[in-house]
Each structure stands twice: as C-alpha cells, then as structure tokens.
Amino acid sequence: MDLLFCSRYPFSSEAKALMKKKISVGYDDVERAKKRLLSALGKGGLKPVTVGVDAVLEGEVSSYAVARMMLACLKNRYFLGRFAVAESKRVGRYLSEEEDAGLKRVAAEFGVALFSDSPFALPFADYLKYAPKSIDYKLINMRMRDGKVHLGRSELIRVLEEAARMRMEEMPADVSGIPENVRKAAEEVRGKLPKEEGFGGKVFMDEGSYPPCIAKLLERMRNSENLPHTARWYLAAFLLKTGMKVEDVIAAFRTAPDYNEQVTRYQVEYLAKRNYSVPSCASVDTYGLCIADCGVRHPLNYKKRVFVEARKSG
Amino acid sequence: MADEAQAQLSIANPEEGFARRLFQSYYERCQPEQVAPPDISQREFGLGTWDKKIESRHMAFRDSQALKSYLVRNTPFYISYSAAYYEFPDGRPMPRKGWMGADLVFDLDADHLELECLGKTHPKKFPCEKCLSAVKEETLKLIEEFLVPDFGFSKDEISVNFSGNRGYHVHVRNGTVRELSGWARREIADYISGAGLNGKSLFYSRFKGKLEGPTPETPGWHGKIAKRFLQLLQAGKLAEFGVEPVIAKRLQKSMAKVIEGVGRGNWDTVRMTGPEKDHLVEKLIGSAAIQIEGMGKVGDEVDVGVTFDVSKLIRLPNSLHGETGLAAKKVASVDALASFEPMNDAVVFSDAPVRVKTGEAPVFIMKNQTFGPYKNQELELPEFAAVYLICKREANLWK
Known part of the structure; x- marks a missing residue:
C-alpha cells in the first residue's frame, strides 16, 4: 500500500480500499473534512500537502472520504461540482510532480492504457472520454495516428485532471450507511458554504413562451444539475435562435456546477458562429429531452402557437 | 394479418402497386441474413411508405427470419434501422429503450459535395455519373485518409453500403466505438469535416522569427495540412483550390525550396504574411476535409443533430430505396469499393x-x-x- 499515492489521489481504488479498513469516523476526521470542504468551496482553493508524515497522509485520505459523505448528505450539485473542481486542480499540481510511472498509474486508475511514445499516447476513445471541453483540446487540434492521440506531458496532466474531476463529481449514491456525526456536521457546514451564483441573464423575461422541454432544461440548470452535452447544446442553440445575445446565453449557464466562463464562452460563441439550427421535436425526443406533448413539431413554433392561442382567447 | 389488409388498402394507384409487387419479389428472393443487421434483436427499425419516407419507428424484430417475413408480407418502401443497440428496441419513449451503445455511422451524399452539375445541369433527384463517382471518391477518402490511418480502424471493422440513391453509408463496428458518447461522436464528426481546427496553433516562431510548422509526417490534421499543401503545389493546383493566383505563382516558382523547407517543418520558405497564411490554411482544410451529412461549412444553416444523435436511424443495407428501386447494396469489402458501380451493381x-x-x-x-x-x-x-x-x-x- 502506498500511503503517499492514496493521499494525493483519494478517489483511487487503492485509497478506497484503505478506507474500507477504517471502522469508525472520529471527531478529528469530521473536523478535517469540514475544513477540507470549506477550503475547497472557498476562494483560496486547496493547497498541496507537503508534509510526508503517515498520520497527516492518512488524515488526507479520510478527510476526503468524510467530505464526500457530507456532500452526499447535503445533496447539492453546486457544492459537489465546486468541490470536484477544487480537488481536481490540486490533483493537477500533484500530477505535475510525478515521474512518468506515477502518471501511468493514475491513468490506469481511469482505465486508460498509456503508451510512451512522443512522449505519451492514449487511445482516442479514452482521450474523448476525458478531454477538456475547450478548443485547444478538440480532437481535430490533437496529433492523432493509428487510433492514438499523442500528448505532451502538460497536456496529459490536464486530461487526467479532467478525469479526476469527472470521477469526483459523481454524486455518492448510498447515504444509508453514513454515521450520525457526519450528518450533523454536514448540516453545520451548510450555512457556511458559499451561495451559488445567481441565475443570470435575461432568460426569464417571458418564460411562459418557452416550450416545456426548454423550460425544464432551464429549471434543471437553475438547480445546478450537470446537464449532458446534448441538452446544453440544444438549450444554447434554442436561446440563440430566439434572439438572445451571446452574453445572456453564457449567463444562463452560470449555475452549472462545472461553470467556467472561458469554456462556456467558447462553446456558445462557436454555436453562434456556426449558426446551428435548432433540432426538430423528433430529434429532441431522440435525445431523451422531450417531456410533454405540447402540440408543435418544431420547438421554435411553440412561441408562435402560444401567441396565436392567446390572441384567440383574448 | 391486419397489417396485410392495411397494406392492401393503402395501395392508392397502379404505380405504387406495381412497385410494391416488384419490391416484394426482391425480398422473397433475399436470404434472411442478407437483409439482417448484426445483433438484429437489439435494433430499432423505422419504416416509410410510398408517400412518406419515414412513417413509423420503434419497431423490433427478434431475428432475421422475422424481418424477412415482415418485408415479404408488408413490403415497406423504405426501411431503416438504428445504429444504436437497445435492451428494449421497441420501447417508448426513447429513454425506456435502454441504450446500450451504437455503431459509428457516416452518411455521405452527393448533395453535400459542391458539385457543378447536381441541381444545376441536371435535377437533384437524378444524380449523374459524375455525382456518383465524386461521392464514391469522398467515401474512399474518408476511409483511406481518416478512418484507417488516424483512427486506427481496421478495414474489417468498416462496412460500406450504397445508400440506394446518391450516396454511401459507412458503418464502423467495434467495442470501442460502441460506447462513445454523443459528445465524442461530435468531436469525431468535427475532426472528419475539418470543423474547429485552430489554424493559429499550426505555426510557431522558435528562434528569432524562424517560423516552424508541421511536416507531412506530423500526426493528425497538422500533417494533413502540410501534405495537402505540398500535393497541391506539386500538382500546380493551388490556385484552383482558392489560393490567390499571385501567391500561387510565387510558390510555384520557388517550389523546390518550399518542398525542401516544409519537409523539415520550416515554413519560412513559404514566405507569406499572417493573413495570407490563414487564408491558405482555410483553403487546405476545405480540400482535405470530408463533407458528411449534418455538418456544414462555417456560417451554413445545418442541423448538426444527426451527427451526434446516438439514436439515429439509417437505411438498412441491402434493402430497397423507395425513391429509386435500387438496393442499398452492401459493398463486399472496403477494397471492393473502388470498382463498385451503383447503377450496375445495385440494380436488382x-x-x-x-x-x-x-x-x-x-x-x-x-x-x-x-x-x-x-x-x-x-x-x-x-x-x-x-x-x-x-x-x-x-x-x-x-x-
């Protein structure tokens, strides 16, 4: 067992195995977890741990596990998302100190087989699973041959950081076994955590005229759910096509737990530039986003229909 | 039997009846395996009638024999199947189907190529020989220049069929592509259609203004740009592909030097201003990329949904196309594509x-x-x- 590895990468299966051996969650564990959660969600983020004493390293592993339990109790996507972002940033700093073997070990944790050519290469499907969603990491801008994407060291670290973020962003499913003292601590900490950003822009000016599927997506967005890519794409395409300005569309995504203005801006501007059309209701249905039989065949016709009916009845 | 009665009732005119009888005789002659996609019981099917290309979907067949019997008995004018695999392919609405993965499918249509003839010297619904051979070339390019060298697919993971009208469908099947997310599929579509290439990342100055860039051996798109540039230069076709004549001429003149330089990644020998180079790169992307269904050029009005729609339906290989009476003929192998002649080989x-x-x-x-x-x-x-x-x-x- 490698305690240093576990402390740096507490989401790893090795760290989880270590935690399984632990019998109870003590006062110290809870206090450390509270601190970890508050710093992760606070402005300064998480600082790398430089002390190599066993007790400290063990504390790092357990505080992570307990913080995750608290997040499970808090049931708040925004907190979880912010936590994952801060944690993964620190993971990135640890990774930059690793030798090649260490990078390979972390990659293996995500099921990625790393080949050591020029200087690193990984199968394109694995790359696409974890690639950051920005133009610099678009597949087309990568060096790809024979099904492998070739990455420089810093690029690989960024990809692994993203993989870690995705892993830590998964909502812990089982809350039944969480001890009482952890539940209590979660409630104590709730009031001290930063409030999520306000839902921005001019999205709600005439909410009634949005089709049910769009209204639902906006609601999910407001609740800081992590919407799948197709949902975000559809929402953004719709808002742009109904005349919303790029700035306002970006603001509408501000409550996303993984919100990053730069990335959002790139994506929304890309959509606007390429002038993507809004998919038909049939397509929306195939994405699993259709939620009601609202009587139109294209989302853009909904407003028109509502308008006509309002005039009829008015 | 109710289906059959309905099918009989819906025959509105002699032409439809004539076509239906012939379609039926074709399906009678077919071996069940000939029309059945791999893992047939996990696929969703969609049907079209004489008047409507897509009339219904959410159908399922338990095996190839059931599919064949249906085709003989009901003889739809169009039949398509899902690239996706589902636990319950006839489940509704979509989320109930239980998506288990999907093949990677590319849809190439002569309509998407900027041809001089299609819709200009002849109507769109009658593709000419040039249209058909251009789209075949494009399909070969997709396989030979993208799917095999870049994505590393082997030729036996790729199957190609004629669309039955004026294009080709390329299906890639293996364990890796099966699990790709919608986002990943869009990235692949962008890669193949040349969308989102960051031209600025191609060149960088290292020592005192010396401009370095890709060589033809650089992996990925960067290498494609260098390769395409040298190809067009050597063929004297730079101007033809939109490079300004003055610049094309100048490059042609110093060709030997340019070839030698770019071969080493030294783009100083190309001697162009920034905007000139951006323009060149844009033209090179255009000539090296593939036009696939659902992707458009920057600024075009496109429904990009189809490219990353993981529930898309696509024509069933070896079924008949109701707009032509031609088969969506499966090409025996990737290597047989070059000699495939749809207006001969897909006639049944x-x-x-x-x-x-x-x-x-x-x-x-x-x-x-x-x-x-x-x-x-x-x-x-x-x-x-x-x-x-x-x-x-x-x-x-x-x-």
Whole structure:
C-alpha cells in the first residue's frame, strides 16, 4: 500500500480500499473534512500537502472520504461540482510532480492504457472520454495516428485532471450507511458554504413562451444539475435562435456546477458562429429531452402557437 | 394479418402497386441474413411508405427470419434501422429503450459535395455519373485518409453500403466505438469535416522569427495540412483550390525550396504574411476535409443533430430505396469499393419490357445502357429502368 499515492489521489481504488479498513469516523476526521470542504468551496482553493508524515497522509485520505459523505448528505450539485473542481486542480499540481510511472498509474486508475511514445499516447476513445471541453483540446487540434492521440506531458496532466474531476463529481449514491456525526456536521457546514451564483441573464423575461422541454432544461440548470452535452447544446442553440445575445446565453449557464466562463464562452460563441439550427421535436425526443406533448413539431413554433392561442382567447 | 389488409388498402394507384409487387419479389428472393443487421434483436427499425419516407419507428424484430417475413408480407418502401443497440428496441419513449451503445455511422451524399452539375445541369433527384463517382471518391477518402490511418480502424471493422440513391453509408463496428458518447461522436464528426481546427496553433516562431510548422509526417490534421499543401503545389493546383493566383505563382516558382523547407517543418520558405497564411490554411482544410451529412461549412444553416444523435436511424443495407428501386447494396469489402458501380451493381430488377409514359428525366445510365432524356414519351423500358422512373415519380404505367 502506498500511503503517499492514496493521499494525493483519494478517489483511487487503492485509497478506497484503505478506507474500507477504517471502522469508525472520529471527531478529528469530521473536523478535517469540514475544513477540507470549506477550503475547497472557498476562494483560496486547496493547497498541496507537503508534509510526508503517515498520520497527516492518512488524515488526507479520510478527510476526503468524510467530505464526500457530507456532500452526499447535503445533496447539492453546486457544492459537489465546486468541490470536484477544487480537488481536481490540486490533483493537477500533484500530477505535475510525478515521474512518468506515477502518471501511468493514475491513468490506469481511469482505465486508460498509456503508451510512451512522443512522449505519451492514449487511445482516442479514452482521450474523448476525458478531454477538456475547450478548443485547444478538440480532437481535430490533437496529433492523432493509428487510433492514438499523442500528448505532451502538460497536456496529459490536464486530461487526467479532467478525469479526476469527472470521477469526483459523481454524486455518492448510498447515504444509508453514513454515521450520525457526519450528518450533523454536514448540516453545520451548510450555512457556511458559499451561495451559488445567481441565475443570470435575461432568460426569464417571458418564460411562459418557452416550450416545456426548454423550460425544464432551464429549471434543471437553475438547480445546478450537470446537464449532458446534448441538452446544453440544444438549450444554447434554442436561446440563440430566439434572439438572445451571446452574453445572456453564457449567463444562463452560470449555475452549472462545472461553470467556467472561458469554456462556456467558447462553446456558445462557436454555436453562434456556426449558426446551428435548432433540432426538430423528433430529434429532441431522440435525445431523451422531450417531456410533454405540447402540440408543435418544431420547438421554435411553440412561441408562435402560444401567441396565436392567446390572441384567440383574448 | 391486419397489417396485410392495411397494406392492401393503402395501395392508392397502379404505380405504387406495381412497385410494391416488384419490391416484394426482391425480398422473397433475399436470404434472411442478407437483409439482417448484426445483433438484429437489439435494433430499432423505422419504416416509410410510398408517400412518406419515414412513417413509423420503434419497431423490433427478434431475428432475421422475422424481418424477412415482415418485408415479404408488408413490403415497406423504405426501411431503416438504428445504429444504436437497445435492451428494449421497441420501447417508448426513447429513454425506456435502454441504450446500450451504437455503431459509428457516416452518411455521405452527393448533395453535400459542391458539385457543378447536381441541381444545376441536371435535377437533384437524378444524380449523374459524375455525382456518383465524386461521392464514391469522398467515401474512399474518408476511409483511406481518416478512418484507417488516424483512427486506427481496421478495414474489417468498416462496412460500406450504397445508400440506394446518391450516396454511401459507412458503418464502423467495434467495442470501442460502441460506447462513445454523443459528445465524442461530435468531436469525431468535427475532426472528419475539418470543423474547429485552430489554424493559429499550426505555426510557431522558435528562434528569432524562424517560423516552424508541421511536416507531412506530423500526426493528425497538422500533417494533413502540410501534405495537402505540398500535393497541391506539386500538382500546380493551388490556385484552383482558392489560393490567390499571385501567391500561387510565387510558390510555384520557388517550389523546390518550399518542398525542401516544409519537409523539415520550416515554413519560412513559404514566405507569406499572417493573413495570407490563414487564408491558405482555410483553403487546405476545405480540400482535405470530408463533407458528411449534418455538418456544414462555417456560417451554413445545418442541423448538426444527426451527427451526434446516438439514436439515429439509417437505411438498412441491402434493402430497397423507395425513391429509386435500387438496393442499398452492401459493398463486399472496403477494397471492393473502388470498382463498385451503383447503377450496375445495385440494380436488382430484370430487363423484362414494361410500357410506360414518362414525365421528365435527363440522360441516365443503368446496366451499361443509356436512357433518356425523356419528356412525356410513351415507350417500352426494361423493368429496372421503368421502376427507377416510376419511383422517381417521372413515369406512369401505360398500355
């Protein structure tokens, strides 16, 4: 067992195995977890741990596990998302100190087989699973041959950081076994955590005229759910096509737990530039986003229909 | 049996009945395996009628025999199946189906190529030989320059079929592509269609203004740009692909030096200003990329949904296309594509004479025979040509 590895990468299966051996969650564990959660969600983020004493390293592993339990109790996507972002940033700093073997070990944790050519290469499907969603990491801008994407060291670290973020962003499913003292601590900490950003822009000016599927997506967005890519794409395409300005569309995504203005801006501007059309209701249905039989065949016709009916009845 | 009665009732005109009987005879002759996709019981099917290309979906068949019986009994004019695998392919709405993965599918249509003839010298619904060979070239390019060298797919993971009208469908099947997310599929579509290439990342100055860039050996798009540039330069075709004539001329003049320089990644020898180089790169992307269904050029109005729609339905290989009476013929292998001739190899009907009165049709070639042009003529045509015109709604049966 490698305690240093576990402390740096507490989401790893090795760290989880270590935690399984632990019998109870003590006062110290809870206090450390509270601190970890508050710093992760606070402005300064998480600082790398430089002390190599066993007790400290063990504390790092357990505080992570307990913080995750608290997040499970808090049931708040925004907190979880912010936590994952801060944690993964620190993971990135640890990774930059690793030798090649260490990078390979972390990659293996995500099921990625790393080949050591020029200087690193990984199968394109694995790359696409974890690639950051920005133009610099678009597949087309990568060096790809024979099904492998070739990455420089810093690029690989960024990809692994993203993989870690995705892993830590998964909502812990089982809350039944969480001890009482952890539940209590979660409630104590709730009031001290930063409030999520306000839902921005001019999205709600005439909410009634949005089709049910769009209204639902906006609601999910407001609740800081992590919407799948197709949902975000559809929402953004719709808002742009109904005349919303790029700035306002970006603001509408501000409550996303993984919100990053730069990335959002790139994506929304890309959509606007390429002038993507809004998919038909049939397509929306195939994405699993259709939620009601609202009587139109294209989302853009909904407003028109509502308008006509309002005039009829008015 | 209720289906059959309904099918009989829906026959509205003699042409539809004629076409349906012929379609039926084709499906009777087919071996069940010939029309069944791999893992048939996990696929969703969609059907179209004489009047409506897509009439219904959410159907499922438990095996190839069930599919064949259905085709013989009900004879739809269009049949498509899901690239996706589902636990319950007939489940509704979509989330109930239980998505288990999907093949990677590319849809290439002559319509997406910027051809001089299609819709200009001849109507869109009658692709000419040039259209058909251009889209075949594009399909070969997709396989030979992207799917095999870059994505590392082996040729036996790739299967190709004629669309039945004026394009080709390329299916990639293996464990890796099966699990790709919608986002990943869009990234692949962007890669292949040249969308989102960051031209600025191609070149960088290292020492005192010396401009370095890709060589033809650089992996990925960067290498494609260098390779394409040298190809066009050597063929003297830079101007043809939109490079300004003055610049093309200058490059042509110092060709030897440029080739030698770019071969080492030294783009100083190209001697261009920033904007000139951006323009060049844009043109090179255009000429090296593939036009696939659902992707458009920057600024075009496109429904990009189809490219990353993981629930998309696509024509069933070896089924008939209701707009042509041609089979969506599976090409024996990737290597056999080069010699595949759709207007010969995808023809499935006989040459028994049929009397028709034509509408309007340009010249077309089928089974090495030239037909047309026609304009309101009464004549006798071989069955395959008669069906072709009838399906295009440019002929009626005539006594």
